[in-house]
Amino acid sequence: MESPFSDMDWLDTASNTLDLAIQKGLYTEFSHLKSDLDRIRFIHNHRTNLLSNTFERYLSSTSSSCLTKNATTAINFRKKGNDYFVEKDLSRAAWCYRASIALSTINSQDMALSYGNLSAVLFELSHYHESIRAIQLANDFYPNELKFKLVFRRAACYHKLNDPERSAYELKICRDLIKKTAGLDRKKIDSFCKEMDHLSRQIAILNKRKEEEEEEEQQQQQQQIKKSYKNLDDLIQNSQTPTETIATCLLKSTEEKTTDEFCPPSPPSPPRSTILIDESKLLLNGPNKYIPCASSTLRLAYSKDKGRHIIANQDIPSDVLILNERPYACLLLPKFAYTYCDHCLTAIVIPYVCPQCSHVLFCSEHCQQRALASYHQYECKHIHILKTLGIAFLAYRTLTITDHETLWTTITQTTIPNDNEEQNNNNHNNHNNNNNNIYKSDYSSIQKLITHTEQMSTDDLFHYSLTAYLLSEIIKSTNFLRCNQIKKRDTEQILLASILLKHIQQMICNAQTISITKTNQIDDIIFDNDDDHDEITKRFASAIFPTCALMNHSCVPNIRCVFDQGYLRVYTAKTIRQGEEILNCYGPQKSLMPSIEQRQNVLLEQYFFKCQCEGCSEVQKPQIETLANGEN
Numbered sequence: 001m002e003s004p005f006s007d008m009d010w011l012d013t014a015s016n017t018l019d020l021a022i023q024k025g026l027y028t029e030f031s032h033l034k035s036d037l038d039r040i041r042f043i044h045n046h047r048t049n050l051l052s053n054t055f056e057r058y059l060s061s062t063s064s065s066c067l068t069k070n071a072t073t074a075i076n077f078r079k080k081g082n083d084y085f086v087e088k089d090l091s092r093a094a095w096c097y098r099a100s101i102a103l104s105t106i107n108s109q110d111m112a113l114s115y116g117n118l119s120a121v122l123f124e125l126s127h128y129h130e131s132i133r134a135i136q137l138a139n140d141f142y143p144n145e146l147k148f149k150l151v152f153r154r155a156a157c158y159h160k161l162n163d164p165e166r167s168a169y170e171l172k173i174c175r176d177l178i179k180k181t182a183g184l185d186r187k188k189i190d191s192f193c194k195e196m197d198h199l200s201r202q203i204a205i206l207n208k209r210k211e212e213e214e215e216e217e218q219q220q221q222q223q224q225i226k227k228s229y230k231n232l233d234d235l236i237q238n239s240q241t242p243t244e245t246i247a248t249c250l251l252k253s254t255e256e257k258t259t260d261e262f263c264p265p266s267p268p269s270p271p272r273s274t275i276l277i278d279e280s281k282l283l284l285n286g287p288n289k290y291i292p293c294a295s296s297t298l299r300l301a302y303s304k305d306k307g308r309h310i311i312a313n314q315d316i317p318s319d320v321l322i323l324n325e326r327p328y329a330c331l332l333l334p335k336f337a338y339t340y341c342d343h344c345l346t347a348i349v350i351p352y353v354c355p356q357c358s359h360v361l362f363c364s365e366h367c368q369q370r371a372l373a374s375y376h377q378y379e380c381k382h383i384h385i386l387k388t389l390g391i392a393f394l395a396y397r398t399l400t401i402t403d404h405e406t407l408w409t410t411i412t413q414t415t416i417p418n419d420n421e422e423q424n425n426n427n428h429n430n431h432n433n434n435n436n437n438i439y440k441s442d443y444s445s446i447q448k449l450i451t452h453t454e455q456m457s458t459d460d461l462f463h464y465s466l467t468a469y470l471l472s473e474i475i476k477s478t479n480f481l482r483c484n485q486i487k488k489r490d491t492e493q494i495l496l497a498s499i500l501l502k503h504i505q506q507m508i509c510n511a512q513t514i515s516i517t518k519t520n521q522i523d524d525i526i527f528d529n530d531d532d533h534d535e536i537t538k539r540f541a542s543a544i545f546p547t548c549a550l551m552n553h554s555c556v557p558n559i560r561c562v563f564d565q566g567y568l569r570v571y572t573a574k575t576i577r578q579g580e581e582i583l584n585c586y587g588p589q590k591s592l593m594p595s596i597e598q599r600q601n602v603l604l605e606q607y608f609f610k611c612q613c614e615g616c617s618e619v620q621k622p623q624i625e626t627l628a629n630g631e632n
């Protein structure tokens, strides 16, 4: 299915600007700049010269790819969804209804109709709790003359949820609504009444079965009580011969209780996903004192050639959870915008929208509120541009997701972001020596992630600087900056742009792509916006995990990563001995890319190191041996 997002031409613009800089003899000046702040100042000072009104053009772009709410598109998606529903292609139907909801004006009849249709899909997929929730979201703005249909579906949901009382209650409301609604098509109503009668009979059957079950249960209880008091009765009868035995008294009192007690319809139990568990308890031997999201079997180490890295404190068996980390910031690939939650990356069953744009959906009210109250307000207006910037968008979100106080405190502490390796090394040493230092997955840890600036080409740095400046223009157009005074705003913008430039470089060598593996039935809803239904594993997001980012690379990693319920879960893939380093794979895994040369090129290009891992040296050895043997 074609995603309604298309790319803008930022890459071209950046390349053209670079050419212009070369023509105007400014390239050499840029190549000699030593800090991110200097690079940003350079762009700022030459912006009129090099870019004329490029940034303004971008920010005011009303390109067709800019997706605001659009009733016509919303209706078209709903119609498409209806077609799929008729064809029983439920996952595609659900995707279309979610798209329609995202594109509908907030609190409109269109939105209500799409929620209503989605509830039908959810019912067919046996997600009855979710279907009831979708009906609730549809209700207020649903056409009055059609509301009886929603109520009927709710009655059917409660029946499926084994709640005959509530189901009967909803069915009664449904019949009342039909009576009150004028001008309904008689023929349609007649066939609808047949459906209602059918449900009515099913409810009666369910009621009868429940009664029988209860009766059976009561009988069992009575027998149990009789049995346990038999000996006692015998004793009492022998001595006093009372008119009523204790056992019969007890039985009578239970009977009275069950017949007299009024039982109102109980609300359905919540779906499983709302049950919370303490995530840190899942880790092998409990959480680590110094790295809270890691198992206590690990520790942080530092060496000059490896930088910061993680090693095993003790022997660790295979297939156990050693790290459980939430992303500091994450970013969905644009084509999955109507499939996963923009905030927590969970599959969306019932969508919650942004009231302004149609670029994002959330899985719950909680995620919706969290996103809208923080970073999304700085993205919403220009999200069509941000979505074309790839990893730079992740850098932007890393900055805007950080609460203002933490951000400005951290920036002030670092004052000017430094690329000074020596100072960075000192930081690592301090960290290693100071046991009171806890490595949290927070913004100060992000600030300390490596950048590899020294190894980056001038072309790349120029490109990143331009992008960082564009991001700072976007930030400036929101209410993110603290000052109102023009001159101070410029200073603040330049500072933020330099931080963004640093984050872009950090994301390039530290961000992790997240894939999802098709495993359970809910995936019917997830694996839809794609024609390749057979694909088992899919890349769908990128994210920054400050702790996981500390792991070094190996083409034959000793761990495997699984993204599950908002967490990156790291399991050991083999037995790891005490003192052994925990090694992740940055992308080119030996099993998937057998050519050592190819792997080393990929790693050198993005991460600036020649891989000497076990997998890479293993392959080289036999080659040398064969040569030697050949000479013999």
Ligand SMILES: [Zn+2]
Binding pocket: 341, 342, 343, 344, 345, 346, 362, 363, 364, 367
């Ligand atoms: Zn969510």
Ligand SMILES: [Zn+2]
Binding pocket: 354, 355, 356, 357, 358, 359, 360, 376, 379, 380, 381
């Ligand atoms: Zn928005």
Ligand SMILES: [Zn+2]
Binding pocket: 554, 555, 556, 599, 611, 612, 613, 614, 615, 616
């Ligand atoms: Zn390797």
